[in-house]
Amino acid sequence: MTVHFPFQNTYAALPASFFARVAPTPVASPRLVKLNRPLAVHLGLDPELLASPEGTEILAGKRLPEGAEPIAMAYAGHQFGHFVPQLGDGRAILLGEVIDADGIRRDIQLKGSGPTPFSRRGDGRAALGPVLREYIVSEAMAALGIPTTRSLAAVVTGENVMRETMLPGAVLTRVASSHIRVGTFQFFAARGDTDGVRRLADHVIARHYPDAAGAKRPYHALLEGVIARQAQLVARWLLVGFIHGVMNTDNSSISGETIDYGPCAFMDHYDPAAVFSSIDEQGRYAYANQPRIALWNLTRLAECLLPLFSGEQEAATAEAQALLGEFPEKFTAAYQSGLRSKIGLFTRRDGDEALVQDLLDAMAQNHADFTLVFRRLADAARDPENDREVRQLFTEPTAFDEWTIRWRERIGGEPQSATERSAAMRAVNPAFIPRNHRIEAIIDAAVNRNDYAPFEELLTVLAKPFEDQPEFARYAEPPKPEQRVLQTFCGT
Numbered sequence: 001m002t003v004h005f006p007f008q009n010t011y012a013a014l015p016a017s018f019f020a021r022v023a024p025t026p027v028a029s030p031r032l033v034k035l036n037r038p039l040a041v042h043l044g045l046d047p048e049l050l051a052s053p054e055g056t057e058i059l060a061g062k063r064l065p066e067g068a069e070p071i072a073m074a075y076a077g078h079q080f081g082h083f084v085p086q087l088g089d090g091r092a093i094l095l096g097e098v099i100d101a102d103g104i105r106r107d108i109q110l111k112g113s114g115p116t117p118f119s120r121r122g123d124g125r126a127a128l129g130p131v132l133r134e135y136i137v138s139e140a141m142a143a144l145g146i147p148t149t150r151s152l153a154a155v156v157t158g159e160n161v162m163r164e165t166m167l168p169g170a171v172l173t174r175v176a177s178s179h180i181r182v183g184t185f186q187f188f189a190a191r192g193d194t195d196g197v198r199r200l201a202d203h204v205i206a207r208h209y210p211d212a213a214g215a216k217r218p219y220h221a222l223l224e225g226v227i228a229r230q231a232q233l234v235a236r237w238l239l240v241g242f243i244h245g246v247m248n249t250d251n252s253s254i255s256g257e258t259i260d261y262g263p264c265a266f267m268d269h270y271d272p273a274a275v276f277s278s279i280d281e282q283g284r285y286a287y288a289n290q291p292r293i294a295l296w297n298l299t300r301l302a303e304c305l306l307p308l309f310s311g312e313q314e315a316a317t318a319e320a321q322a323l324l325g326e327f328p329e330k331f332t333a334a335y336q337s338g339l340r341s342k343i344g345l346f347t348r349r350d351g352d353e354a355l356v357q358d359l360l361d362a363m364a365q366n367h368a369d370f371t372l373v374f375r376r377l378a379d380a381a382r383d384p385e386n387d388r389e390v391r392q393l394f395t396e397p398t399a400f401d402e403w404t405i406r407w408r409e410r411i412g413g414e415p416q417s418a419t420e421r422s423a424a425m426r427a428v429n430p431a432f433i434p435r436n437h438r439i440e441a442i443i444d445a446a447v448n449r450n451d452y453a454p455f456e457e458l459l460t461v462l463a464k465p466f467e468d469q470p471e472f473a474r475y476a477e478p479p480k481p482e483q484r485v486l487q488t489f490c491g492t
C-alpha cells in the first residue's frame, strides 16, 4: 500500500514568479521520531502508512508522494526593520495542499528538506533541537486554542548538520492554513509587480477572507481582515505570556496564525520587557512591544496593497491609514476582555482596566510567575483560604493582599457563584505552558542521549493545558533559579 495524499494544490498553479519548483534533497537514513496521529487523521492521511518506512521517507523528503508539486515559495521581508527584497523558502518545500476534515485547506510543508534557489548561503537543513522546539511549542499553542501552524511529524535524517557544532539533522512536517506572509506581498510590491500583488491578494481573499470577495471594496476588506486577525492573535499571545521572538514581516502570517517558531519563549515571571532571543539585542520584539510591531508589519502590508486601492494615491493612503488606525482599538478590546476573563470578571465596568493593571504591576515588581498567579487565582476565587498559594508567588506578598481586597469587592458585585467563577477562570488560565527549561531538557535528552521519553511526556502534558493532571504537577512549576533559561536561539 502506498501513502495517499489527497492533494488539491492551488498555489503551484499561480504564475511562475511566485515560487521555484524544487524537490526535496534525499537524506541518508531517515527515522521517524514523532507522528501526530490525530492531526494526520484530520488531514485525511493514514497514520499507519505514514509511520511505515515509505511514509517516513516521504516525511524526510526522500520520496515524493503522488500528486505533490514541490515548490519553494518566494517572499521578501523586513528583518529587524531592514528590508531584504528576496528571502523565500530557503530550507522549506511545500509539497501541496489538502482539505482537512473541517473543509479547510492546509499546506503540507517539509522544513529542513534541503537547499532551494532561495537558500542563499544556508544549507537548507534544520537541526533536531529547533525541530523539536517548534513541534512542542506549536502543538502547545494549538492546545491553548491559539491560531498556529501545526506539526505533523518530525524525522531525523541520519545526517549531521554543521552549526556551532555538528548536530543531528531533522525535518519537520509543518501544516498551515497557508504559508503566505506579509513578506510575500512585499516580494511583488518591491518589484513594482502590481499584477503579482493583485494575483496574490485574490488568492488570499479566496482562501482566507472569502467575505472580502463580496465586499464593496475587496482589497480594503482584505486589509481590514488581516488587521483584525493580527490584533486578535497578538492579544492571545500576551494573555498566555508568549514572546514570538522574531516578528519580522516574513514571519507574519496573512491568515493570522502564529508561524515560524524560532527563539520564541513563554515567560515565567511577569516582565513586560522580557526578551529571550539571542539575536534581539535591542529588545525590538520584547513581550510588550509585540502589538506595536504587529501594527508596524501591517503598515508594510498596507503599503503593498495601496496600488490596488482605486482612486487618487492620497485618498488611498488616507483610507489605509484609517484601517490601520483601528488596530489599537481592536487589540485593546481583545486584550482587555481577555484580562477581565483571567481575573474572573463576567461583566465590564469602569475601573476594570486599572484593577488588572495594578495586579500586573504588582506581579512585575514582585517577580510573580505569570501563569501560576492566574491559575491559582481561580482557586482563590473559589475559597479565600487559597489566597495563600497565590501570595507565595510574590516576593512581597502584601502587594497581593492589598489587591485582593479591591478584587473581592469587584467580583462580589456580580451574581455568579464562586464555583462558577472559578470554573470560568480555570478554562482561560492554563496550568501548563511549554516552559523554557522543560524544552531545553527534552532537547538535551533527545539530542545528547537519544532519549525521546521526556519529549513524549511533555507533549502529553501540554495537550491538556487547562486540566490539573496531578500526576504531572511538577510540569506546572516555574524553573528553580539554577534551571532558568535566559536566552533562546534560532538554531538556523
Ligand code: AMP
Pocket: 087, 088, 089, 090, 091, 092, 118, 119, 120, 121, 122, 123, 124, 125, 126, 246, 251, 260, 262, 490, 492
Ligand atoms: P527564519 O529565521 O527561519 O525565519 O528564516 C529567515 C530566512 O532564512 C528564510 O528565508 C529562511 O528560508 C532562511 N533560512 C534559515 N535557515 C536556513 C538554512 N539553514 N538554509 C537555508 N536558508 C535558511
Ligand code: MG
Pocket: 250, 251, 260
Ligand atoms: Mg521565517
